[in-house]
Amino acid sequence: MWRDEAATWQVAQRSTAEIWHLLANVDVVHGLYYLLMHVLFTCFGPGTTTLRLPSVLATAVAAACVAVIGRRVAGSWAGLAAGLAFGLLPAVQFHLQEGRSYALVAAGAAISTLFLTTVLQRPARTRHWAAYSTTVLLTGLLHWLSLMILAAHLATLLWTRAGRAVLARWAAAAGCAVAGVLPLIVFSRGQSVQVAWIPPLTWHMLIGPAVLLAIGGTCALPDRPRAGRLSAATVGLPLLAVPQLGLIALSLLQPVFLDRYVLYSMLGLALLIGAAVGAAVRAARPRFPTASRWILPVTLAVAMSALLPQSLATRSPASRVDDVLAIASDIRHLKRPGNAVLFVPPLRRDVKSLTPDAFAGLRDIALAVPPEKSGTLRGVETAPDRIRAALLAEQRVLLVTDASPGARPARGARDRMKTAVLHRYFVPVADEQTRGRRVIVYERRSTPR
Structure with missing residues (x-):
């Protein structure tokens, strides 16, 4: 369970009042998702299955919607290929198996796009537009960057x-959805410090979007996109390009360039890939009717074989930046009753x-108010001078931090105080690193450095 999933796990097990208290301070952008997971944890109990199964099911819904859209605009072979392609895309495989909101956002985007194609192909009714607006609204409340759809x-x-x-009618439906999400957008702007760690946009970050757009554009060529006709290209290209380009534009104002924020753009890529496969089947059918039926199965087998190493790697703990649970056993065998712990x-x-x-018997000497009571994910720590005084009264301290090479220099007065006192007055006697986390045991020096 990596650090983002750990946040979901912590918050989902808090009471509703504690969740509202948290959202007033941090993570309001994920508020609806946390409340949903709180309900699921309450009904089915906390567990990694309950944590991750919503993302799996949401991805299945998104794949089904892509398949239906592809069938409507490009034929049954294209629809089937699009649905299968969506599930095979590496970015989708990465997020379908973790306890965060991005797969659910992709499902919401897929459903709203399905409603859009419905109103464009059939006589639109008020309930269709109401369903479209409601879907966009709920998806926006899960993550407001989804409004770029x-x-x-x-x-x-x-x-x-x-x-x-x-x-x-679209403008009215979209306006209602945006109006419903607008308070969340305004309030979350006051918590923008949460994304301050995201690095500024650089040229090498544009390579990924450029490759995706190139693949999508190439797959759209057999579809012969023309103005005035609903096709895989007229639906898929905007769905792929607009969120990617929109995120790049936003990142020029404030660094927010993380591909998971626009995971739903993979719906467009899958639709275009499906259209290309469907076009190949149609082209081969007149001369090779039997062989044309094997184009999709063979393509699927080749794609699965080529992606198998990456798929297996994505499902390993090493695919995430850390594993929060991995160092618990290290804590258990390194600690001694009465030791102090720092983070x-x-x-x-x-x-x-x-x-x-795992921390039973350890004293968290820097903590003033626990995370649940403080409405935070990390708790409120006491003043730096008090942390220094508490540290100098200890003989043995366990430090829990990030493992190299991903560890960042200590930031903030409290963390600088912790590391400075440990460096001068203590000596490391044990050091364990496991899956992105590190535990260092310090014992008091006979004389300060």
Whole structure:
């Protein structure tokens, strides 16, 4: 369980009042997801299956929607290939198996796109637009960057030359959804310090989006996209390109470039891949009717074989930046009754929240208010001078921190104080590193350095 999943695990097990207290301080952008997981944990009990199964099911829903959309706009072979392609995409495989909201956001984006194609192909009814608006609203509440899908849908409407009545109804539905999410957007801006760790946009970060757009554009060529016609290209290209380009544009104002924020753009890529496979089947059918039926199975087998090493690697603990649970056994055999424990940075206290039994008998000497009572993920620590005084009264201290090489220098007065006192007055006697986490045991020096 890596650090982002650990946040879900911690928050989902808090009471509703404690969750609201937390959202007033941090992570309000994930508020609806945390409340959903709280309900699931209450109904089915906390466990990694309950934690991750919603993402698996959401990905299945998204794949099904892509398949239906592909069948409608490019035929049954294209639809089947699109649904299968979505499940095989590496980015999708990475996020379908973890306890975060991004797979659910992708499912919401897929459902709303399915509603959009419905109103473009059939006589639209008020309930269709209401369902579309509600889906976009709920998806936006799960993560408000998903609202960029509205720009993608507008591009599809303009490309297909939708009538004024359709555009007017879409504008009303989109406006209602945005109005519902707007308070969340405004409030979350006050918590923007949470994404301060994201590095500024650089040229090498654009390689991934450029490759995806190149693949999508190439797959769209056999579809012969034309204005005024609903096709895989008129739906898939905006769905792929607009979120990617929108995230890049936002990152020029504030660094937020993380591919998981636009995981739902993979819906467009899968749709375009499916359309390319469908076009190949149609092209081969007149001359090779029997062989044409094997194009999709052979393509699927080749893709699965080529992606198998990466798929297996994605499912290993090494695929994540750390494993919060991995060092619990190290804590158990390194600790002694009455020892002190420190966390640098304080967010590494998540391992204590997840495995409190491993820390039984250890004193968290820097903690003033626990995470649950303080409405935070890391708790509130006491003043630096008090941390220094408490440390100088100890003979043996366990430090829980990040493992090299991903460890960052200590930031903030408290963390700098911790490391400075440990370096001068203590000597390390044990050091264990496991899956991105590190435990160092310090014992008091006979004379300060």
